[in-house]
Amino acid sequence: MLLPLSLAACGGGSSDQGSGSGGDAGTLTIQDYYNDDPGKTVWEGVYNACAETAGVELDIVHVPGSDLISKVLQQAQSKTMPDVLMLDNPDLQQIAASGALADLEQFDVSTDGYAEGIVQASTYDGKLYGLQPITNSIALFYNKQLLADAGIQPPTTWDELKTASAALTKDGKYGLALSAINTYEGTWQFLPFFWSAGGDEKDINTPEAAQALQLWVDMFQAGSISQSAVNWTQADVNDQFKAGNAAMMVNGPWQFPSLAESGIDYGVVPIPAPTAGAPTVSPLGGETWTVPETGNPDKQAKAAEIVKCINSDDNQLLLAEKNNTVPTKTAIAEQYGETNPAVKGFADLVPDLRARTGELGEQWPEAATKIYTAVQEALVGGKSPEQALADAQNG
Amino acid sequence: MSTRADAGTLASASDAAARPPRDGVQPPSRGGRPARSSARTKARIAELAFLVPALVYLVLFFGYPVVKNLLMGFQEYTTKTFFTGEAPFVGLDNYSAVLSSSLFDKALLNTVLFTAGSILGQFVIGLAIAVFFRRSFPLNNVLRALLLLPWLVPLIASAAVWRWILDTDYGALNRALQLLPFVDGNPAWLTSTSLALIAVIGVNIWLGIPFNATILYGGLQEIPEELYEAGALDGATGWRAFRHITWPLLRPVVTVVLVLGVVYTLKVLDIILGLTNGGPANSTQTIATLSYVRSFKEFDFGQGAALGNVLVLLSLLFAVVYLRLNRKAVDE
Numbered sequence: 008m009l010l011p012l013s014l015a016a017c018g019g020g021s022s023d024q025g026s027g028s029g030g031d032a033g034t035l036t037i038q039d040y041y042n043d044d045p046g047k048t049v050w051e052g053v054y055n056a057c058a059e060t061a062g063v064e065l066d067i068v069h070v071p072g073s074d075l076i077s078k079v080l081q082q083a084q085s086k087t088m089p090d091v092l093m094l095d096n097p098d099l100q101q102i103a104a105s106g107a108l109a110d111l112e113q114f115d116v117s118t119d120g121y122a123e124g125i126v127q128a129s130t131y132d133g134k135l136y137g138l139q140p141i142t143n144s145i146a147l148f149y150n151k152q153l154l155a156d157a158g159i160q161p162p163t164t165w166d167e168l169k170t171a172s173a174a175l176t177k178d179g180k181y182g183l184a185l186s187a188i189n190t191y192e193g194t195w196q197f198l199p200f201f202w203s204a205g206g207d208e209k210d211i212n213t214p215e216a217a218q219a220l221q222l223w224v225d226m227f228q229a230g231s232i233s234q235s236a237v238n239w240t241q242a243d244v245n246d247q248f249k250a251g252n253a254a255m256m257v258n259g260p261w262q263f264p265s266l267a268e269s270g271i272d273y274g275v276v277p278i279p280a281p282t283a284g285a286p287t288v289s290p291l292g293g294e295t296w297t298v299p300e301t302g303n304p305d306k307q308a309k310a311a312e313i314v315k316c317i318n319s320d321d322n323q324l325l326l327a328e329k330n331n332t333v334p335t336k337t338a339i340a341e342q343y344g345e346t347n348p349a350v351k352g353f354a355d356l357v358p359d360l361r362a363r364t365g366e367l368g369e370q371w372p373e374a375a376t377k378i379y380t381a382v383q384e385a386l387v388g389g390k391s392p393e394q395a396l397a398d399a400q401n402g
Numbered sequence: 403m404s405t406r407a408d409a410g411t412l413a414s415a416s417d418a419a420a421r422p423p424r425d426g427v428q429p430p431s432r433g434g435r436p437a438r439s440s441a442r443t444k445a446r447i448a449e450l451a452f453l454v455p456a457l458v459y460l461v462l463f464f465g466y467p468v469v470k471n472l473l474m475g476f477q478e479y480t481t482k483t484f485f486t487g488e489a490p491f492v493g494l495d496n497y498s499a500v501l502s503s504s505l506f507d508k509a510l511l512n513t514v515l516f517t518a519g520s521i522l523g524q525f526v527i528g529l530a531i532a533v534f535f536r537r538s539f540p541l542n543n544v545l546r547a548l549l550l551l552p553w554l555v556p557l558i559a560s561a562a563v564w565r566w567i568l569d570t571d572y573g574a575l576n577r578a579l580q581l582l583p584f585v586d587g588n589p590a591w592l593t594s595t596s597l598a599l600i601a602v603i604g605v606n607i608w609l610g611i612p613f614n615a616t617i618l619y620g621g622l623q624e625i626p627e628e629l630y631e632a633g634a635l636d637g638a639t640g641w642r643a644f645r646h647i648t649w650p651l652l653r654p655v656v657t658v659v660l661v662l663g664v665v666y667t668l669k670v671l672d673i674i675l676g677l678t679n680g681g682p683a684n685s686t687q688t689i690a691t692l693s694y695v696r697s698f699k700e701f702d703f704g705q706g707a708a709l710g711n712v713l714v715l716l717s718l719l720f721a722v723v724y725l726r727l728n729r730k731a732v733d734e
Contacts, residue, residue, distance in 0.1 A: 077698065083485040099703055105485040179571075187679035190699075234593045235570050237682040254570070300485075372700045380684065386685030388595050402503060 013160045033320070034064040039093035039294070040072040040262060045264070049329040051222045057316035063309050076101075081141040082210070083107045088299035088308040096295045096362065097191070100245055100369040102255040103131035110134045111296045114311030120336040127305050128362035137295030140318045144289040144356050145199060146277065147257045151272045153180070155256040161255075161276045165222050168279040174232035175254035182231040184253035187223065187386055191372070192240055193379040195290055196257055198363070199278040201378065202288035208367055208374040211381060212393075212400040218281070218393035219383050227386050237387055248273075258290060260353055263331040291360035293332065333357055377402070410531035437701040468714070481701045505684060505692060513688040513716075516674075517605055517667045523607035524663060525656075528614025533644065535615075536622050546619070546644035553612040557678075561676025564605045568592050568677075595685040598678050602686050606673055610666075614659055623653030631709070654728075665717045687711050 015117060037054055041047045051067055058065040068089065070078050083105060092104060102108055112135055122133045122142075129137035144172040147168075149161050153224035157175055162168040172182030186196045199224060205215035226232050232272045239247070241258055248256040249269040257278065257343035266273060280287045296317055298310045316322065327343055332341045333354045344354030384390045390398065450483060475496055477489040504659025535546050552560065560673065567574045568591035579585045589600040629647050633639070638646055671690045674680060681688040687695075689709055 039731075077703075080481060083481075084487075101481045105480075107485040129722040189679055189684075194492060234530070234590045234645040235572055238565075238678065300540045376700060383681055384684040386682075387590075388685075 013031040014402065019261045024282045026092070030243070033062070033368060034066060035306060035313065036092040037069045037091040037093075038069060038070065038075075038078075038089035040070055041093075041185060042069045042071060047332055048107050049326065052325060053317060054313070057313045057322075060316055061309050061312040063313075066087075070393050075123045079107075083299075086302075088301050089305075090299070090301060090306050091135045091313050092139065092297045092299050092334050094296050096291060096293055097371055097375075099129055099137050099295055099297065099363050100364045100371065102297070103136040104133075104369045105112050107299055108136040109311075111136060111138065111309055111311060111314070114298070114315075115313055116309060116311060122335055122337050122357050122360060124360040124365065125335045127295075127297045127365040128291055138314055138318045139227075139293055139295040139335050140187055140293055141259060141330060142293040142328075142335050142357060143259050143332045144292050144353060144360055145257055145278065146289075146356075147276050148248060148258055148262075148266075148273050148311065149254055149255045149276070150251070150253075151274055153251075157254075160320070161274060163276070164279050164283050169222070169226060169229070169231070170194060172255065172363055173229050176229075176231045180251065181233050181253045181257045183226060183257075184239070185232065185236055185257040186239045186241045186244050187236045187379075187382055188238060188240055189379050189383050190240075191379070192377050193237075193382060194375040195292075195363070196241070197378060197382050198290040202290075202361060203278070203285065204281050208363075208371070208378070209375055210400060211374070212397045213261045214393075216381075216396050217392040219380065220396065223370045223382065224385050224392055234387065237383055254397075260331045260333075261349060263349070270368050275327070275349070277352055286359065287356075287363050291362045292318040293335075312328055320360050336359075423485065423665055425727045426473035465600070471707050471710055471714070474704055475711045477704050477705040477707075479707065483703070492704070496704040500688075500696075500705050500708045500712070505687065506683055506689075509687045509689045509692045512599060512686060513690070514686055515599060516670070516686075519600075519603040520610060520667045520670075521607045521663045522659060524614045525660060527607065528611050528659075529618050531611065531615040532622055533648070535619055536641065549615060550612045551607050557609075557672045558676060560609070561605075561673055565677060569599055569607075576622035585729065592678050593682050595683050598682060598685045602674055602677050605677060606667070606670060609673060610663065613666075614663065617659050618652070618655060621652050624655075657724070657727045661720055661727070664720045668717055668720075669713060689716075 034305060035058070039050065041050045047069065053259070054065055054067055059310060075094070077093065077274070079094075079102060085101075088107060088312050092108075099108075108199075114198050116135065116138055118135060118138070121138075124141060125139050126135070129135060131141060138311040147161065153175060154161065154171075159171050159174060160167075162171045164208070168183070175182035183199065187193050201211075201216055202221035205217055207216075223232075227236075231254075233247075236244075241262075244253075244256050245258055245262045247253045247267060249266065249271055251271070260275075278287050296314045298314060303305060317326075319335065320339055323336060323339050324343060326332070327334045327350075328347070331350060332338040333350060335357065335358075337358050340354045340357040347354070363375070367374055377399040381392075383397040384395035384398065385392045390396065434675065472477040474489070476491055476493060477483075478495070479489045479493045483489040501590050508680060513579050524545045531549065535542060570576060570593060572587050573591070579589070589597055625648065629651075630643055633643050633647050669690050670688070671694055674686055674691050675694070678686045680691040689712060693706045693709035693713065695706075696709060
């Protein structure tokens with residue numbers, strides 16, 4: 008009685024294996040870090056539609072965001088890279104430098120119409136290794152109620168930002184919340200100030216960079232920003248803003264769903280510029296899509312088709328709309344901004360978004376470490392901005 | 403050596419499989435054999451075979467990582483290495499880069515302060531608690547079990563809770579402090595460079611008390627009750643009993659606790675990452691956290707490994723001290 012049953016179980020198991028992971032050229036794996044809904048469902052919808060067009064089966068793998076790079080390194084070592092791989096755009100340089108990614112130009116992937124910063128971020132050593140359908144950046148969010156109560160307009164210049172933050176700091180609330188944490192997240196938040204002032208990552212020990220850092224120091228010392236900001240992630244910043252503990256915050260559009268849930272009435276404006284009318288240079292966010300070197304040209308060609316499909320005009324619009332982000336082709340971004348006033352502020356930024364790895368490529372992590380170190384040394388380490396930047400630059 | 407021993411296991415395993423009934427009656431049959439020496443060799447092989455699992459485990463899970471880490475310290479080991487498998491040897495480059503960085507001195511000092519502070523606090527409080535629990539009182543067992551709680555809570559969870567307790571503006575600790583008349587303002591426990599290390603040490607002390615108290619309590623149980631009774635007759639009670647009976651007899655256990663404590667504390671990573679991530683402004687950066695940053699944030703695995711090896715060396719020093727003291731204690 009037992010014997011036939013166990014035999015049947017075996018048979019079922021092995022036949023499953025045969026059809027599931029038999030390695031036929033028609034099944035591709037795709038790997039990203041979109042673990043949470045609503046984003047997860049949106050992306051899976053796009054993948055499946057693209058797979059159907061390309062005539063392949065898809066195996067979709069989501070890994071935790073913080074584990075992606077170590078996972079990719081393991082996969083590179085054991086030669087088990089996925090066929091299509093998503094990377095956070097500043098990480099592309101490191102992975103491309105390792106030789107694990109395929110040059111996309113051999114698959115006729117075109118970058119026509121894309122904003123310059125986008126192409127730069129996905130280009131390593133003159134070759135294109137990724138294509139990014141949507142982007143984001145950071146801006147200034149403000150609590151409409153709190154600003155109206157204080158009779159304050161959203162600030163547009165650094166001076167206005169300082170005065171507004173100071174005036175809004177009262178009754179146990181802070182005027183401004185931002186993340187000055189000692190990780191790349193802190194660097195990312197400081198960049199729009201640093202770059203807009205004329206700072207440059209090649210040498211951070213400049214008067215322009217010191218000016219930007221001085222602004223943060225001034226707001227810290229005035230008590231307009233909580234000292235806890237040196238230990239806050241952007242998610243923590245968002246929590247402070249949602250709880251009404253801060254009247255304004257520096258954050259990105261990925262917080263829209265959580266803010267909508269909290270019922271807080273908020274507005275979004277660009278990060279204030281050093282002086283009236285001066286441009287704000289914001290960092291380019293978002294993920295890029297790559298085709299790893301798997302040694303299977305047929306699969307790679309199919310994978311490239313999927314990357315192209317994810318980046319099609321229609322999918323750029325769809326993904327941007329569903330994820331509260333912005334298309335990366337300038338024409339589409341413009342059109343998208345017209346119809347989506349909530350993200351117009353972000354859409355306007357697209358043509359000028361600056362890639363973190365644009366100048367230094369794979370050396371960026373080193374510079375990013377220097378920048379957040381200088382920021383922390385000046386904010387709580389007791390050093391002057393000039394001293395902090397000089398010390399960090401000299402390692 | 404391990405292959406030979408491996409062959410031994412295989413042989414004896416196939417032996418046993420081929421002749422299952424003989425296996426059960428082996429001891430008597432062995433005695434009746436004429437060639438005693440071959441029997442001894444066989445017994446020797448069997449003994450070695452029993453060592454194999456432990457040896458294989460040690461080599462795989464301790465030997466390999468340690469040797470790999472030692473080698474990595476002398477290699478240019480980056481993201482490229484993972485794909486190409488190439489990690490050129492660069493001599494002492496990693497070590498000179500790591501040791502000459504201005505952050506190293508700070509990290510070393512922080513490591514020393516963190517370890518000394520943690521051990522001192524954990525040991526003194528742990529000992530006090532262990533001595534306290536020697537008395538018999540109601541709920542003694544229940545309370546002693548509860549004492550283990552910090553050990554049982556996942557570190558990532560306790561770090562999150564402590565972050566909340568220690569928050570400058572809304573933390574429970576500062577709320578409580580404000581009720582006191584002589585406290586002015588909110589101490590920035592985790593975000594000021596002067597307090598962060600103290601706060602991190604404090605949390606680590608809380609975490610280490612169960613270990614210290616448990617081992618020391620075990621040591622106290624070994625001290626015969628009669629000694630205290632005899633001491634009491636001669637007027638040695640309270641502090642004097644502790645000073646002249648408890649402390650001398652507890653010394654061997656104390657050595658174990660302290661040396662193990664130092665080795666464990668030197669490499670503490672998770673609690674610091676969870677509370678301050680080495681910040682603010684590197685004020686809680688230790689060699690362990692710096693090694694983590696070099697390897698997994700900046701992808702310079704060579705330098706990370708070099709820092710790791712510095713840590714191994716420090717631990718080794720204490721391990722040697724431990725072994726020597728331990729041998730002395732056993733000899734006595």
